[in-house]
Amino acid sequence: MSSIYQALIEIVGEDYASNRQEELFTYSKDLGTSESKWPEYVVAPKTTEEVQKIVRLANEEKIAIVPLGGGMTLAGLALPLKGGITIDMKRMEKIIEVNEPGRYMVVEAGISQGKITSYLHKHHPHLMHSEPGAPPAATVGGNLAIHGQGDLAHPYGFNSDMVNGLEVILPTGEIARFGSCAIDAGWYTMHPLPDLGLFLGWNGTTGIMTKVSLRLFPHKQIRKMDLFAVENEALVPEILYELTHVGLSEDLVAFSSEIPPMMNKLHSISIVITGDSEEEIEFKRHLFFDVKLSKYIRSGVGGIAAVSQDRQRPQISKSADWKKGGGFEYVGAIMPVSAYPECYRRGAEISARHDIPYTVLGRVIGSSHGMMFSWSYAFNRADPETVRHAREALHETDEQVMEMNGAIWKPAVFGQKLMMDRMDTNTLQLMKKVKNLLDPNGIMNPGNWEVIQ
C-alpha cells in the first residue's frame, strides 16, 4: 500500500478513500466529449479539517488535487488532467444555518442544489435560492467555481453574485474566511470588506470552498411559465429589453431548436411569472403582454405561445436524445443580449456542418446586462465519429464566441487558452502571480487556467 493511500485512509477512514480501478474509473469520466483522465486516488472528506489535511498532504507529496462537486460541468473541468487525488466534496453537505429574516443560509460547499431546494421547500417555504440550470445533483461549490447562473439570474445576476460569505482551504492548507464571517460577525454580507475575489470562477485552481453563505430570496407561492414566440431572431433582443424594463419576471430565457419540429426556426421566450395570488400573476401578465408586447401581437410578428402550461423549463440536456446514445456537450458564453441573432445563426450553421440538429438557448442575466448563451451538440457515446463531430463543433463555437467578442463560460482547456491568448498581458500576469502566490507547488487542479507565459 502506498504511503499516500495510507495517509488518505488515516484522514478520512478506509471507506472514503480508494485507489481501486473500478472506483477510479468513475472519476476518470466526464459527461461531455473529454477524453478520460484517471486520478490515482479518490477521497471523500466529511469535514473542513479533513480537507485541510488532504491539502497539506498533497503539498508535502507535490501531488495534484482536484476538487469535485456534482461533476456536471460537461467541460472536463474536474477531470484530473495531471492525475493525483480527486477530492469528492459531496459528503460535505450540511446545512449549518438558515437565517429567515436575513434571507441567507450557510451550507457546506458539497451540498447539492436539490437538497437545498427540498430543504427550503419543507422548512422555509417563503425562501428560495437560485437553482442553476443543471441537474439537482450539481453542488453549490461546483457552481460557484464556474460562475454559474440559475433561476433568478434576471433579477439578481450570477449565482456567484449571491454569496454572502466564504470559507476556503487555501492551496497551502490554511483556512481563510471572506465576508462578515471573517470578522466573526455572522455570514450576512460580503461587503464592505476589501475585495479578495480569488476563488469564484477559478475552477478550483486557487483553493477549495468548504462553506458558503448563500443569499436567499422571496419564494412566491404560484409559479407560471409563459411563452412568447417570434420567428425573426432579430426581435429577441428588443423583446428582452422590453421585458427586463418591466422587471417582474424571475427568469427569462430565449431558445430555439431544430427538434422537435414545432420549435424549428422559431424563438420562444420563456417568462417565469410568480406571485402569491392569481391577482399578482395577472397584474404582471398584463404588464408583459398587454402593455409591453401587444405591439408585436397586433402586428402579427410575435404571439403568446402558451400560458400556465405544465412545461418544464427549457432543458438543453434533452438534445442528448437527438443523436441517440445519450451524449451532449455545450459551449456556454456570456454575451451581450444584442448578440442573440448572430449567436443563433452561427450556431445553426455550425450544427448543420456537423450534421447535428441545432439547439441554442440564451438566459438573461441582470436587466439585459448580458446573457448566458449556449450551443448544444449531441453525440452518440458509442459512435466515435459523432463524438469527433461534436468536439470539433465545440471548438469552432469557442472560436466563434471570441470572434463575436463574447466570453466563454466555464471554458474547457481549449477555451481557456483562447481567452488567455486574448487577455490583457497585465491581467494575465496578475492571474499568474495570484496563482503562484496561493499555490506555490502548483497542485490545485493543474491544467486549468494555467498561465504559461
Added chain:
Amino acid sequence: MYELKFDEDMCFACGTHDCLVKCQHLDLDEDMARIELEKFINSEDPWVLHDCVTCYACEEYCPNGNHPFYLIVQKQEELNIPPLPEPLIKQGVQLGIPFRGEPEIKEINGTALNMGAFSVLTNRVQSRLFEGLTIMSDDPRKMFHYFCQLMYLHYAKTSVINERLEKIIATIAAHKVKKVVHFHDECYGTYTSYAPAFGIDVPFESIHLFEYLYNKLEELKSDITPLNYKVAYQRPCSSRLSPDKHLFVDKIFSLIGVEPVDREYVDENAMCCGATILGQRKEGRRQYCNEIQKNNIEDMKNAGAQICVFNCPACMQTLGKPVGKSGIMPLFMSDLCRLAIGEKVV
C-alpha cells in the same frame, strides 16, 4: 386540390343568417349579417373575418348545413387575414410534422380506437369500456401520423389540412379498419364533416366516442351505479361539427345517474374554452379570453356543478386547472363513465 362544397345561393336566400346572428362573440343583427356574408362570399374584406374567434359554432348555427365556418377560414387564408400571429401559425403547422419514424401498420380485425394526436392519454382507455377495441396510435412518438389536422381551422390554414389529410386517412386505412371510434371528436368531425365538405374520400366508418360510450354503457347497464353528481359539460369547438351526436351527452348523463346543471353556457350556447382566443392577434384578446373563461367557470359554479365533464383534451388542458381551483372536479367523459361502472380513475 380539394374545394369546399359551398352554395352561395343558399346563403343569399337564407332567411335567418343565424351563422352570424347567433354568434356569441360578434354583435350583428340580421341585416348586418347579410351584408357581411355577402362581402366575404365575394372575397371582399369584411370585419367578420378579422374578428372571428374561430369557435366553429356557426357550423352548427347554419340551418342549411352550408359550412359557413369552413368558408370563413378559407377566406381568411385567401385574403391573408390570419387570426393568429405568424410565429404561432408556423409553430402550429410544424407541430404536426412527424419526426420519430414511421408508424407500425398492423391489420386490425374489427373496430379500432383512434387516439389521434393524444396517444399520451392511452391510460384513459385502459377500461372495460374499451374492451374489444384495438388502439391505433398508442405510441406518442408516432402520433402525428394520426393527427387529423383539423386544429388548423384555428390557424386559417385549410391549405395545410387539405395537403396533409389524404396521407393521414391513408395511414388509418392501411390498418384495414372498417370502423373507427375516435377518442377526440375533432377527429370525428374531420372524417364526417370536413372531409365530405371538401370532397375528400374517407374509406372507413367513423363512430363518435359518446355514441360508442352510450352503447357500451347500455351493454354494461347492470354494472352501473348512479353517480348522483351535478355536472356541467364543457362542450368543445369541434363538437359543432357533429351536432347530431350532442344528444349522447344527456343520454349518457341519464344512464349513469348524473344531473346536468341548468346553466347559461350549455348546448348551442356553450362557451369556447378560450385556448385559441388567448393568442389571437386582435387587440384585447387575452383579456377577452380571461373574461369568457371566468364567466364560464362562474356559470358552472353558480349552477351548482360538482364536476366539469370534458370531451376535448385541449379544453381540459386549458380549463382543467382553473375549474379545479374553483372547487369543481375536472373529468373526461370517459373517466366519468368509468366511475359509473365502478372503475377507479387515477
